[in-house]
């Protein structure tokens with residue numbers, strides 16, 4: 001591969017695929033079906049794009065065995081994730097965007113800004129470690145703090161936990177959690193985790209009890225205190 005090609009900025013659609021592989025599988029491998037579902041595109045289009053990513057040296061891909069990111073693919077994915085999460089922080093803290101609207105706007109803007117802009121933005125924001133959803137922001141060198149959170153659905157009754165992240169790709173879930181104050185930083189006491197149906201009951205730091213269905217409890221990530 002020529003040096004010129006290696007430094008050519010990747011297109012928005014290529015970037016979205018790299019991020020999708022990273023979101024679905026991290027450093028593991030993502031199947032065509034998983035990617036098709038995650039990106040809401042037909043499996044045939046996913047297969048074609050994976051072939052392109054392989055040609056570009058961004059992903060390893062074998063039909064029927066799924067796709068995983070190469071080192072260069074991972075670097076590109078994390079670069080976009082860094083932009084995305086810094087932009088979300090900026091939109092919330094300085095432009096007054098509601099929490100539910102951050103993700104979509106950041107999805108658009110992340111493809112429009114340069115690395116230079118991103119680093120100025122990081123300076124301006126004081127180099128935050130996490131975005132408004134509690135997701136860790138990768139460093140400029142592509143390193144990422146290892147995840148030490150677990151889903152609330154796997155917490156132990158009687159433990160005190162702090163909400164570290166909430167799922168934010170589903171605006172309705174996010175709106176519900178925000179309305180109920182179940183946001184990053186909130187302290188909770190786990191009252192009950194019902195094995196039968198995964199329903200979790202917690203009491204927040206203001207004494208309010210919340211009963212959360214299994215799917216909701218899985219979309220809240222917490223750290224044990």
Ligand SMILES: [Zn+2]
Nearest residue numbers: 088102103106
């Ligand atoms: Zn987002």
